[in-house]
Amino acid sequence: MLLGHYGVALALKRSEPKLSLGTLFVAVQLADLLWGVFLLLGWEHARIVPEYTPVTPFEFLDYPISHSLVGLIIWGVVAACLYYSWPTRDTTRHWQAAAVVGVAVFSHYLLDVLVHVPDLPLAGNDSPKLGLGLWNYPLASTIAELLFLGIGIGIYVAYRSHRHPVRVFRLTLLVLILLGTYFASQYGPLPPDMTVVAVSDIIFVLAAAALAAWADRRATPAELEAQRLSPR
Numbered sequence: 137m138l139l140g141h142y143g144v145a146l147a148l149k150r151s152e153p154k155l156s157l158g159t160l161f162v163a164v165q166l167a168d169l170l171w172g173v174f175l176l177l178g179w180e181h182a183r184i185v186p187e188y189t190p191v192t193p194f195e196f197l198d199y200p201i202s203h204s205l206v207g208l209i210i211w212g213v214v215a216a217c218l219y220y221s222w223p224t225r226d227t228t229r230h231w232q233a234a235a236v237v238g239v240a241v242f243s244h245y246l247l248d249v250l251v252h253v254p255d256l257p258l259a260g261n262d263s264p265k266l267g268l269g270l271w272n273y274p275l276a277s278t279i280a281e282l283l284f285l286g287i288g289i290g291i292y293v294a295y296r297s298h299r300h301p302v303r304v305f306r307l308t309l310l311v312l313i314l315l316g317t318y319f320a321s322q323y324g325p326l327p328p329d330m331t332v333v334a335v336s337d338i339i340f341v342l343a344a345a346a347l348a349a350w351a352d353r354r355a356t357p358a359e360l361e362a363q364r365l366s367p368r
């Protein structure tokens with residue numbers, strides 16, 4: 137899953153406005169970011185099998201560190217602790233914000249279970265594996281992706297505030313890039329090998345997060361002043 141994860145990030149942003157959307161974009165995709173790193177390190181394995189499912193050409197051979205239930209609970213706790221201990225002057229609702237980061241990390245497992253064929257282990261690679269296999273139904277999986285993203289955008293826009301506005305141009309650009317990447321990955325040519333997949337996965341997750349942080353910038357003092365003076 138791709139777009140659905142970002143839908144969760146957009147919705148969670150409004151549950152705790154002090155969180156940057158950039159932070160949440162990394163959190164919901166931490167599993168895929170780690171997966172790219174572990175592939176390059178040779179700790180996890182996948183291969184390209186054309187038509188493995190109608191939606192994705194990847195056979196995930198083993199990825200218990202980045203994509204198991206237990207793994208994602210642990211990464212969620214680690215991410216929450218990291219966020220909590222990160223130096224900041226704004227410590228209001230800090231526990232809550234850290235918990236939201238943890239939930240965002242863990243949500244990756246639940247959403248992936250929806251689309252993957254049964255290859256998501258509970259713990260180690262020999263443990264039972266989950267996956268409802270929506271990837272076998274391209275239309276249904278695209279609808280699910282767009283639905284999650286659409287609901288996320290809806291919540292993000294509906295719960296904006298003076299301090300945390302919607303920057304329409306930036307948000308539109310971000311959404312178009314996400315959609316473009318999703319459809320290119322579905323209908324574009326097969327990647328040449330897993331190294332290219334891993335490197336582009338890492339670059340994409342980080343670039344999308346940087347773009348999200350830019351799109352989600354809170355109102356500057358000048359903008360707040362302008363809002364105060366504008367007639368309503």
Ligand SMILES: [Zn+2]
Nearest residue numbers: 137167168248
């Ligand atoms: Zn994943």
